Amino acid sequence: MEQRIAVVVSATLGALLLIVFAGVARSASSIGSPEAIASSAARWRKTVLWALALLFVPVIGYSLTKMPYATGGAVADVVVEATGHQWAWTVSPDTVPVGKLVEIRVTGADVNHGFGLYDANNHLLTQTQAMPGFTNVIRHTFGAPGTYRILCLEYCGLGHHTMFSQIVATAAQ
Amino acid sequence: MTSTTTSSTYTPGLETHAEHVGSTPVRGRGLVAAYAGITALVLALLMVFGLLMKASQAGVLTIPANRFYQLLTAHGIGMVAIAGLGGAAVMWYFLSRYVTLSPAILAANLVCFLIGVLLVLGAIFVGGFAAAWTFLFPLPAHSQGVWSFTAAASYLIGVLLVGVGFLLLFLDTGRAIIARYGSLGRALGWPQAFGGSTEPPPPPTVVASTVVTIINIPAIAVGAVILTMSLVNAYAPGFQVNALLAKNLIYFFGHVFINSTIYMAVIGVYEILPTFTGRPWKSSKPFLLAWTATMLMVLTVYPHHLFMDYANPKWASVLGQVLSYTSSLPVLAVTAAATLANVYRSGMKWNLTAGLLFASVMGWSVGVVPAVVDGTIAVNRVMHNTLWVPGHFHTYLLLGVVAMLFGFMYYLGQSTGAKDGTLDRVGFWMYVVGSLAFAAAFLAGGAMSVPRRWAVHLDPWLTLDRVGALFALIVVLAAVTFVVRFLGRVRAVSA
Numbered sequence: 001m002e003q004r005i006a007v008v009v010s011a012t013l014g015a016l017l018l019i020v021f022a023g024v025a026r027s028a029s030s031i032g033s034p035e036a037i038a039s040s041a042a043r044w045r046k047t048v049l050w051a052l053a054l055l056f057v058p059v060i061g062y063s064l065t066k067m068p069y070a071t072g073g074a075v076a077d078v079v080v081e082a083t084g085h086q087w088a089w090t091v092s093p094d095t096v097p098v099g100k101l102v103e104i105r106v107t108g109a110d111v112n113h114g115f116g117l118y119d120a121n122n123h124l125l126t127q128t129q130a131m132p133g134f135t136n137v138i139r140h141t142f143g144a145p146g147t148y149r150i151l152c153l154e155y156c157g158l159g160h161h162t163m164f165s166q167i168v169a170t171a172a173q
Numbered sequence: 174m175t176s177t178t179t180s181s182t183y184t185p186g187l188e189t190h191a192e193h194v195g196s197t198p199v200r201g202r203g204l205v206a207a208y209a210g211i212t213a214l215v216l217a218l219l220m221v222f223g224l225l226m227k228a229s230q231a232g233v234l235t236i237p238a239n240r241f242y243q244l245l246t247a248h249g250i251g252m253v254a255i256a257g258l259g260g261a262a263v264m265w266y267f268l269s270r271y272v273t274l275s276p277a278i279l280a281a282n283l284v285c286f287l288i289g290v291l292l293v294l295g296a297i298f299v300g301g302f303a304a305a306w307t308f309l310f311p312l313p314a315h316s317q318g319v320w321s322f323t324a325a326a327s328y329l330i331g332v333l334l335v336g337v338g339f340l341l342l343f344l345d346t347g348r349a350i351i352a353r354y355g356s357l358g359r360a361l362g363w364p365q366a367f368g369g370s371t372e373p374p375p376p377p378t379v380v381a382s383t384v385v386t387i388i389n390i391p392a393i394a395v396g397a398v399i400l401t402m403s404l405v406n407a408y409a410p411g412f413q414v415n416a417l418l419a420k421n422l423i424y425f426f427g428h429v430f431i432n433s434t435i436y437m438a439v440i441g442v443y444e445i446l447p448t449f450t451g452r453p454w455k456s457s458k459p460f461l462l463a464w465t466a467t468m469l470m471v472l473t474v475y476p477h478h479l480f481m482d483y484a485n486p487k488w489a490s491v492l493g494q495v496l497s498y499t500s501s502l503p504v505l506a507v508t509a510a511a512t513l514a515n516v517y518r519s520g521m522k523w524n525l526t527a528g529l530l531f532a533s534v535m536g537w538s539v540g541v542v543p544a545v546v547d548g549t550i551a552v553n554r555v556m557h558n559t560l561w562v563p564g565h566f567h568t569y570l571l572l573g574v575v576a577m578l579f580g581f582m583y584y585l586g587q588s589t590g591a592k593d594g595t596l597d598r599v600g601f602w603m604y605v606v607g608s609l610a611f612a613a614a615f616l617a618g619g620a621m622s623v624p625r626r627w628a629v630h631l632d633p634w635l636t637l638d639r640v641g642a643l644f645a646l647i648v649v650l651a652a653v654t655f656v657v658r659f660l661g662r663v664r665a666v667s668a
Contacts, residue, residue: 002552003620006561010543010616017509017542018609021535024513025523032518034452041514045459049506056498059549064491066551069483086317111312112416114481114558116624122633124555124622129482131416132311136483153481153558153624155305157312158239158319161627 003123068126070137076103080167082150084113084130087159089150095168098145104138106130113163114153120146127153142169197269200276206667208262208283209582213656213663215255216575220652222248224645230630231638239319241628242303246328249306250293253431254335256570258286259578260437261342266581267444268382271375272349278341285338292331300324305626307427308332310399310419314407322407329404333397339430340393347386350379357383361468362461374456377443384468385433391472392433396426417484424478432471435537435569438577442512442530445584449527450519454511463503470500480553490550497548501541509538525593525601529580532605536572539609540565543616558626561619564612571648572608579604579655586662600654607647614641 077100083090084107096102106115106128113130117140125148128136142148152163197205222244229236236244265279296302302324304312313325347357354360354375360383364370374380399422405412443454476493479485512534521527543565547556556562583593614637623634630638 002555003622006543006546006552006556007616007620009546013542014539017535017539020513021531021538024517025531027518028450028516028521028523030518031520034519037514037517041510041517042459045506045510048510049502052502052506060495060498063549063551064494067487067490068550068554069487069490086315108416111315112309112420116558118622122622122631124559126554127481127557131420131482131484133416134482134484136481151624154309155242155245155307155312155626157316158242158303159317160242161238161624161629 068128068138070103070139074101076101076139078102080104082106082115082130083109084115084152084156084163085109086111086157087152087163089115089152089163089165091150091165091167094166095170096142098142098169098171100141102140102142104140105135106138107135108132111156112154113156116151116153117167118149118151120148122149129154142167145169145171195270197266198274198276201265201269201274201279203667204276204279204283205262205266206585206663208258208265208279209578209585209666210660210663211283211287212255212259212262212578213582213659215251216259216578217649217653217656219248219251219255220645220649222251224642224649227638227642227645230627230634231642232630232635233639233642236628238628239301239303242305242626243297243301245626245628246303246305247294247297250332251290252570253306253427253434254286254290256434256438256574256578257335257339257430258283259581260434260574261339263441263578263581264346264378264382264385264437265342267378267440268346268349271379272346272353274349275345278345282338282342285334285341289331289334289338292327292334296320296324296326296328296331300327302328304328307423308400308403309423310403310414310416311406313403314410325407326404329400329407333400333404336393336396336400339389340397343386343389343393346382347390350383350386354379357387361465362456363465365456366458366461366465374461377454377456377460378440380456380461380464381436381440381443384464385436388429388468388471389433392426392429395422396430399423399426417482420479420482421475421485425475428475428478429471431570435574435577436467438533438574438581439508439537441577441581441584442508442534445526445580446512446515446530449521449523450515451521452515452519454515459507460511463507467500467503470496470503474500477548477553480550481557494548494550497545501545504537504541509534524583524587525597526580526583526587528601529576529583529604532601533573533576533580536576536608537569537574540567540569540573540612543568555622556619558624559619560615560617560621560623560625563625564615564617564619567608567615568612571612572605575652576604576608579652579659582655582659585666586659589662589665591662591665596654597658600651603647604651604655607644607651611641611644611648614638614644 078096081092108130115130116127117125128138148167150165228234301320350360360375362374365374402414447453474496476489477497618637
């Protein structure tokens with residue numbers, strides 16, 4: 001969902017900017033009054049600034065309610081300990097029930113790693129850094145049974161791209 | 174891009190700013206030409222490194238993982254450093270027209286840079302060092318035997334030396350600006366922006382250079398601190414550094430420095446584009462306010478690199494998101510708008526210089542959009558350290574700062590009377606279209622959740638990699654055209 005929003009917003013606004021720049025580049029061969037253009041540009045700038053500010057306030061406000069950081073609330077049904085090593089993951093337990101709140105406690109044993117949780121279609125669901133000396137907590141509810149992959153998302157040396165592991169989500173008994 | 178006419182008698186800054194003190198000093202011109210020549214060569218080399226990595230990920234050729242990560246490290250740290258060197262050339266070239274800079278310091282920076290680069294290249298390609306340009310603590314000292322402590326030390330000392338050179342340079346720009354304007358606040362136009370002063374404001378070049386000076390001195394100092402701590406840790410593992418503190422230090426340094434390269438290079442847009450349009454770039458009140466806002470925000474927005482470090486204070490992440498959004502406003506609403514207004518119906522004649530500079534502001538503006546999107550914590554959760562990140566920064570670096578640098582090189586070349594040819598014009602379109610498509614392939618990879626910095630890619634990602642590699646090849650060919658053209662003119666430029 002977030003990926004789709006990112007693509008749509010970036011493609012739409014990026015294309016709009018390209019069109020504006022291309023249009024202005026094409027206009028450059030003609031000559032207009034510098035004073036009138038400067039005055040018009042100032043009005044446009046003011047309008048764009050206000051429009052962006054008005055857009056930003058609700059977007060920032062809403063998106064900040066979706067932050068992934070674990071806060072108090074419900075007690076997790078299952079706790080998973082995940083540790084990044086050069087170059088492997090230890091994950092325990094590696095089987096969790098579907099539909100239950102799972103707390104994944106992530107740390108790094110040696111250097112920084114990145115704990116990326118992927119679904120069966122190789123789409124990133126969530127992530128956090130696996131840092132030496134710190135434990136970062138992900139709270140996630142697995143929506144469907146299956147095998148979820150763990151990939152490393154922080155460069156950690158020669159075996160970075162070989163750090164695969166998995167968590168299996170099973171239908172609750 | 175239909176005309177090659179470039180004759181103009183307009184002297185940047187002269188008409189608008191009474192305090193203009195003259196042209197770039199002769200000795201400085203030679204050094205700037207040397208800076209630009211080295212920048213051109215290194216850019217081409219590092220772009221080839223990038224192409225090789227993309228081709229390897231695409232399965233077109235096979236590069237062993239250790240060599241891939243060496244190329245990755247060289248490409249990353251090299252691009253940051255060379256963008257700094259090229260940006261410094263642009264800034265020095267124009268700032269020296271308003272304040273009295275020291276060519277000796279400019280030369281000293283180049284010497285530090287070259288020695289530092291030799292140490293870094295030795296560390297990577299002789300010692301096998303490959304901790305990426307970010308050298309996240311404690312990776313330099315934890316390679317599992319892939320590289321030695323000596324290699325790590327060579328890299329860290331090399332980067333430190335490059336930083337020392339730049340620190341000298343920015344101390345000199347600060348000294349010269351204060352000597353001319355009395356204080357950094359006056360050079361930022363604060364009396365005009367906030368105090369109701371009716372005196373002519375400082376020219377855009379001085380305002381931007383002052384911001385660059387102010388932000389880079391603490392950034393480089395902080396970079397030196399973490400480089401030194403990493404160095405001590407490499408030799409004395411008992412000396413430990415908090416990994417989260419280390420990340421904060423590294424990303425503060427890295428974020429500020431790489432952004433400053435754009436701020437240095439954009440001075441070329443302020444100074445050169447008006448020579449085509451005949452519309453001088455003015456230090457209007459919005460311009461002055463925008464640069465002060467940019468200065469404050471670039472120093473405080475870096476926590477957006479640490480959204481996925483859940484242990485970082487939550488307030489810092491919230492601040493990082495809010496500032497990620499607001500910091501886009503000066504770029505989009507002031508620099509981009511001013512560029513558009515400067516060019517719109519100006520009757521200008523396009524050539525490579527004007528085209529590259531105009532395209533660079535376009536690339537900067539377009540790249541801001543996916544960057545701001547990624548600056549949203551909820552989005553960052555599924556985009557951080559995927560190919561989305563190189564997607565957005567290649568947009569505003571490759572088609573932003575690097576296009577500004579190439580535009581500056583063409584400007585220098587054309588100041589000797591040289592004209593564009595068909596090859597240049599073909600190269601221009603290859604560069605612009607190729608860069609946009611190359612960056613789009615990265616962004617698409619990010620949307621597909623492809624991790625960044627992986628030597629080997631999974632099968633489902635290969636098609637996109639091949640598309641990216643094709644456009645990377647097109648960009649490299651265009652860039653080599655620009656570089657060869659400039660190197661053929663560099664002797665005349667320095668004369």
